[in-house]
Amino acid sequence: MVILNDIYWGESAPVAKYDQHKFAEFAALSPRELEQECRDQHGRLKHIIRAEHFDLDFLRTICETADAARSVAKMEDKFMKSLLTAKSVLNYFKQPSSRTFLSFSMAEAHLGMRREEVRDLKTSSEVKGESEKDSLRTASSYFDAIVCRHPSDIYDLFAVWVMKSSNRELPFVNAGSGKSEHPTQAALDYYTDWRWFNGDLDNKVFAYVGDCKRGRTIHSGAKLMALHKDTTIYFVAPEELQIDPETERYLQERDAKVIKETNGLASVVPLAHKIYMTRIQDEHGGKAEYDPNFIFRKEFLATMRPDAILEHPMPKREEIDPAIDYIKDDPRIKHWEEQRNGMWGRVALLAYLFDADADIRCRYEKIKSIGAGLRDN
Numbered sequence: 001m002v003i004l005n006d007i008y009w010g011e012s013a014p015v016a017k018y019d020q021h022k023f024a025e026f027a028a029l030s031p032r033e034l035e036q037e038c039r040d041q042h043g044r045l046k047h048i049i050r051a052e053h054f055d056l057d058f059l060r061t062i063c064e065t066a067d068a069a070r071s072v073a074k075m076e077d078k079f080m081k082s083l084l085t086a087k088s089v090l091n092y093f094k095q096p097s098s099r100t101f102l103s104f105s106m107a108e109a110h111l112g113m114r115r116e117e118v119r120d121l122k123t124s125s126e127v128k129g130e131s132e133k134d135s136l137r138t139a140s141s142y143f144d145a146i147v148c149r150h151p152s153d154i155y156d157l158f159a160v161w162v163m164k165s166s167n168r169e170l171p172f173v174n175a176g177s178g179k180s181e182h183p184t185q186a187a188l189d190y191y192t193d194w195r196w197f198n199g200d201l202d203n204k205v206f207a208y209v210g211d212c213k214r215g216r217t218i219h220s221g222a223k224l225m226a227l228h229k230d231t232t233i234y235f236v237a238p239e240e241l242q243i244d245p246e247t248e249r250y251l252q253e254r255d256a257k258v259i260k261e262t263n264g265l266a267s268v269v270p271l272a273h274k275i276y277m278t279r280i281q282d283e284h285g286g287k288a289e290y291d292p293n294f295i296f297r298k299e300f301l302a303t304m305r306p307d308a309i310l311e312h313p314m315p316k317r318e319e320i321d322p323a324i325d326y327i328k329d330d331p332r333i334k335h336w337e338e339q340r341n342g343m344w345g346r347v348a349l350l351a352y353l354f355d356a357d358a359d360i361r362c363r364y365e366k367i368k369s370i371g372a373g374l375r376d377n
C-alpha cells in the first residue's frame with residue numbers, strides 16, 4: 001500500500017513508482033506554466049485550483065454574476081434552472097464537509113445541473129487497491145466537472161495532472177486541499193467583502209485571526225486581498241500558529257504590508273476593515289486549546305470600525321463570543337450571511353466554468369430594464 005503526500009497510489013509498488021515518476025514531471029512546472037495549464041486558449045480558467053490564478057477582472061466577474069444570479073433566481077427561477085441542464089457534476093468529498101458540500105450541491109441545483117456525490121470512501125474501489133489516480137480518472141469518465149475536497153496539500157496539482165493525462169479533461173474545482181488552498185471559499189469571502197465595500201477594496205486593513213499556519217481559507221483569502229492597492233494584512237495568532245513563510249513571502253512580493261501580531265486581537269480590532277476569524281485546525285495535529293486573547297469578544301463591537309466586517313468561514317468553536325450570534329441589528333456581523341453568499345458565489349463559479357455567466361448577467365440587465373421588482377435572495 002503506497003501513500004505519499006496523503007495520496008493513495010494503489011497497492012502495487014512498481015505501478016505507484018511509475019505513476020509518481022510521471023507526476024513528478026508535471027509537478028516540476030513553474031507556477032506560471034501551471035497557471036497556463038489551468039486556462040483555455042482564450043485565457044479563461046478551466047480549472048479552479050488556486051487563489052493565485054484569480055485576478056481582479058475574474059473576481060469582479062464572479063461577484064457581479066453572483067449578484068445577478070440571486071436576483072434572477074428570484075424572478076425567473078426557470079431560466080436559471082435551464083442554464084446547465086445538459087451538464088453533470090460529481091461532488092467528490094474525501095474529507096468532512098458540511099457547508100462547502102451543501103452550498104455546491106445547491107448551487108448546482110440552481111443551475112439545473114445533474115449532480116452525484118461520493119462521500120463514503122468505503123464504497124470506493126480504493127478498498128480494492130485502486131489508486132486515487134484511477135479512481136479520479138474513472139469519475140471523470142461520467143461527468144462534465146468534478147468538485148473535490150481532499151486531505152492532501154497537493155491534491156489540486158495531482159487532479160489537474162490526472163485530467164491532463166487523460167483525453168477527457170474536465171473542469172476540476174478544488175473545494176479544499178489539505179492545509180494549502182481553498183480557492184472557492186476565498187472567492188466567496190471576497191464576494192462578501194465586495195458587497196459590503198461596494199467593490200472598493202483598495203487601501204484596506206485585513207486581519208486574519210486564529211490558525212494562520214494551517215488555515216487553508218486564510219492562505220487563499222489573503223492572496224486575493226494582496227491584489228488590491230495599499231493593502232495591509234495582519235496575521236493575529238500566537239507564534240506557533242503564525243503565517244507560514246511561503247504565504248508571507250507571496251504577499252510581500254505583491255506589495256502587501258504584512259504584520260504579525262502575536263499578543264492578542266484587542267489592539268488590531270480598531271484598525272481592521274475586516275476581521276476574519278478561524279478555528280484551530282487540530283485535525284492536522286497539536287493542541288486544540290484556543291488562547292482567550294485571540295477570541296473575538298462581544299465588547300470588541302464597540303471598538304470595531306463602523307465600516308468593518310466580522311467574518312468566519314465556519315465551522316466555529318469558541319473563537320467568537322457566543323453572544324455575537326444573538327445580535328440581529330449589527331450588519332457588520334457577517335459570518336452567517338457569508339454562508340448564503342457562498343452558495344451564490346459557487347453558482348457564479350460554476351456558471352463561469354461552463355460559460356453561462358454572461359447569460360445570467362444579461363438576463364439580470366434585461367429584467368432591470370423592464371423594471372421588474374428585483375429582490376435579493
Ligand code: NCD
Binds near residue numbers: 217279313315
Ligand atoms: C473551512 C475548511 O474546510 O477549510 N471550512 C469551510 O470550508 N467553510 C474552514 C475550517 O474547516 O475551519
